[in-house]
Amino acid sequence: xxxxxxxxxxxxxxxxxxxxxxxxxxxxxxxxxxxxxxxxxxxxxxxxxxxxxxxxxxxxxxxxxxxxxxxxxxxxxxxxxxxxxxxxxxxxxxxxxxxxxxxxxxxxxxxxxxxxxxxxxxxxxxxxxxxxxxxxxxxxxxxxxxxxxxxxxxxxxxxxxxxxxxxxxxxxxxxxxxxxxxxxxxx
Numbered sequence: 001x002x003x004x005x006x007x008x009x010x011x012x013x014x015x016x017x018x019x020x021x022x023x024x025x026x027x028x029x030x031x032x033x034x035x036x037x038x039x040x041x042x043x044x045x046x047x048x049x050x051x052x053x054x055x056x057x058x059x060x061x062x063x064x065x066x067x068x069x070x071x072x073x074x075x076x077x078x079x080x081x082x083x084x085x086x087x088x089x090x091x092x093x094x095x096x097x098x099x100x101x102x103x104x105x106x107x108x109x110x111x112x113x114x115x116x117x118x119x120x121x122x123x124x125x126x127x128x129x130x131x132x133x134x135x136x137x138x139x140x141x142x143x144x145x146x147x148x149x150x151x152x153x154x155x156x157x158x159x160x161x162x163x164x165x166x167x168x169x170x171x172x173x174x175x176x177x178x179x180x181x182x183x184x185x186x187x
Contacts, residue, residue, distance in 0.1 A: 002051045002159040002172075004043040006058065006102050008095075009174075010036050010122065014070070014150050018087060018122065021145060025138045027130035028085065035169055036122050038068075038089065040099050040155060043111055050110070051159075057109050058157055058175055061101050065177040066094020067149035070122060073139045082135050083128050086121035087145065095120060098155060098177070153177050 010018075019033035043054065069090050076084040089095065099118055107113055127135050157172045 001045045001047055003045045003161070004051065004054060004172075005158050005160060006040045006043070007037040007156055007158055008040065008068070008152055009154070009156055009171075010038070011150055014147055017147055018070070018124065021142055022124050025085070025125065025127065025130055026134055028125040028127050029129070029166075030125045031123055031166075035167075036124075037156075037158075037169070038095075038120055038122055041102050041106060041114060043106065046111075053109050054106065054111070055157055055173055057105050058102070058155075058173065061098075061105055061155075061175060063098045063101050063177050064094065065151060065153045065179050066092060066098075068092055068095060068152050069149045070147040071145065073124075073142045073145055074121065075127070075135065075139065076119075081128075082130075082132065083126060084123055085125045085127050085135070085138070086123050087147075089120035089122070092120075094152065102155070153180070 015033045015036045018036055022030045022033070046054065069092070070087045071090050072088040074086055074088050075082040076086065096118075099120075103113065154174050154176045156174045159170045159172050161168045161170070
């Protein structure tokens, strides 16, 4: 059964910038730069019929392109022993609108709603094997991390397979958003 999630892919130059700071924390299990993404909605395991329903339904989502910044560092869980290090995303109406549309479509297709608060981020590493002092120092040293707004012109459906070295993500489908952003027309 496919294990699905809906996400934003990041441009190569953004992944490269993230990879440059993904170092220097002993014990961290860093995410490969090709796997950096921003999850809009984790769906989980579904049967083939549900997979097709979701894949086809996502094609009907109408949303506008938008710009997205990455800024700051943080940890999950927000309280307790740190497990995941991430790059943050400031509030973005375009992102929140797209997330609401995805959530609405999934609900109409019979996928139970996500009960967790949406906290947009890009996972950089698992840090269960790092000392808390080292983690705290890393986050402090990178607190001013920032990547200027990047154009988001599509979202994607991925499947994921769990493997000993971590999850393997396969791109299933990409869905364009409406409109080109002005700066991108001149590029």
